[in-house]
Amino acid sequence: xxxxxxxxxxxxxxxxxxxxxxxxxxxxxxxxxxxxxxxxxxxxxxxxxxxxxxxxxxxxxxxxxxxxxxxxxxxxxxxxxxxxxxxxxxxxxxxxxxxxxxxxxxxxxxxxxxxxxxxxxxxxxxxxxxxxxxxxxxxxxxxxxxxxxxxxxxxxxxxxxxxxxxxxxxxxxxxxxxxxxxxxxxxxxxxxxxxxxxxxxxxxxxxxxxxxxxxxxxxxxxxxxxxx
Numbered sequence: 001x002x003x004x005x006x007x008x009x010x011x012x013x014x015x016x017x018x019x020x021x022x023x024x025x026x027x028x029x030x031x032x033x034x035x036x037x038x039x040x041x042x043x044x045x046x047x048x049x050x051x052x053x054x055x056x057x058x059x060x061x062x063x064x065x066x067x068x069x070x071x072x073x074x075x076x077x078x079x080x081x082x083x084x085x086x087x088x089x090x091x092x093x094x095x096x097x098x099x100x101x102x103x104x105x106x107x108x109x110x111x112x113x114x115x116x117x118x119x120x121x122x123x124x125x126x127x128x129x130x131x132x133x134x135x136x137x138x139x140x141x142x143x144x145x146x147x148x149x150x151x152x153x154x155x156x157x158x159x160x161x162x163x164x165x166x167x168x169x170x171x172x173x174x175x176x177x178x179x180x181x182x183x184x185x186x187x188x189x190x191x192x193x194x195x196x197x198x199x200x201x202x203x204x205x206x207x208x209x210x211x212x213x214x215x216x217x218x219x220x221x222x223x224x225x226x227x228x
Contacts, residue, residue, distance in 0.1 A: 025212055059125040078112075
């Protein structure tokens with residue numbers, strides 16, 4: 001005769017079999033960085049001898065990530081700076097310093113959707129390799145579909161501006177900026193997105209389809225006196 005303990009054990013085992021194990025978050029790696037600092041070659045602005053700035057190489061970051069859990073059919077990637085001062089009129093003014101505690105907002109540097117499930121890395125320069133006034137076309141590529149970055153006000157009203165846009169914080173900012181690179185493992189081959197889409201569109205379309213995600217943070221500044 002089965003005891004109560006036997007029945008409980010059988011119930012626990014059956015539940016474990018019926019419920020898939022939750023996957024750990026993706027491990028995201030940024031192999032080319034100086035510790036946790038973004039390299040000048042991956043920035044769209046670099047320091048000059050006058051402590052101001054000049055156009056940078058703007059090579060898209062090298063990024064790799066661990067394979068997504070069972071059921072992963074595509075990946076998506078975003079890169080965001082949450083430390084951008086809200087008052088653009090203060091940017092790069094020789095007679096002003098933007099305080100560390102000044103009000104901040106997000107700026108989107110990179111958006112890729114529909115990255116094939118067979119791909120778990122992007123080589124440096126894959127989605128941007130040099131300064132570009134108009135960015136790259138918002139189109140589907142072999143490594144993913146480009147979304148709108150923050151250029152042109154962060155939306156589509158001033159025309160499409162896709163591809164990687166490297167770091168370019170104000171050189172008079174007292175805060176070191178952080179850059180968050182996030183990869184999402186999704187259970188669909190393609191997200192339901194408009195022809196021209198933003199990061200907000202991607203996050204909304206991915207809702208309910210994210211199996212796992214992972215993020216890494218880098219820092220960058222043009223101000224030698226800036227603090228985190």
